[in-house]
Amino acid sequence: MPATATTLPPITYRVKRGDTLTTIAHHFRVAISAIVSANHLAHPDRLTEGQTLRIPPTSPLELVVTPPRGYAGQAFQLKLTGAVGYETIRFEIDAATRKYTGGPHTASADGAVTATYQTALGAPTGRYNVTATGNLGSTVRTNFLLVAGPTTNNT
8 A cells, every 4th residue: 555645734823922933943843944934924033922823844854874875984974854943963873883973963944964974994894773863852763784895806
């Protein structure tokens, strides 16, 4: 049976005293730019108490490693989408013999982060698990495969 996509309707939110687009976006886990666009806000820094905003549905968290399969010594691109805008993200790489946690990355306003993980020349083959964790609750996992490099015949 083929998968079907479900589109969720936007949520309606009434602005409260002290609300900012940043706090509203973090609360609903959507990008500030998505709220601005959905509401055609000419002055997004000016919210009024009682103002009604349409909150678009959240983007699904997705973590893609490119390439999904490679060799020791190769760089792999880690691309996260669907995080909270401006969320601080850390990527953790778990291999059979070691764990590496990268430094913090800040998601763009639309919740995207890209990083590169460089494998060592002598890195062991096998599955490497990748976890992206954000300080505002985003967490997603995927993996990539490190395989033995092509052999060369020097005869």
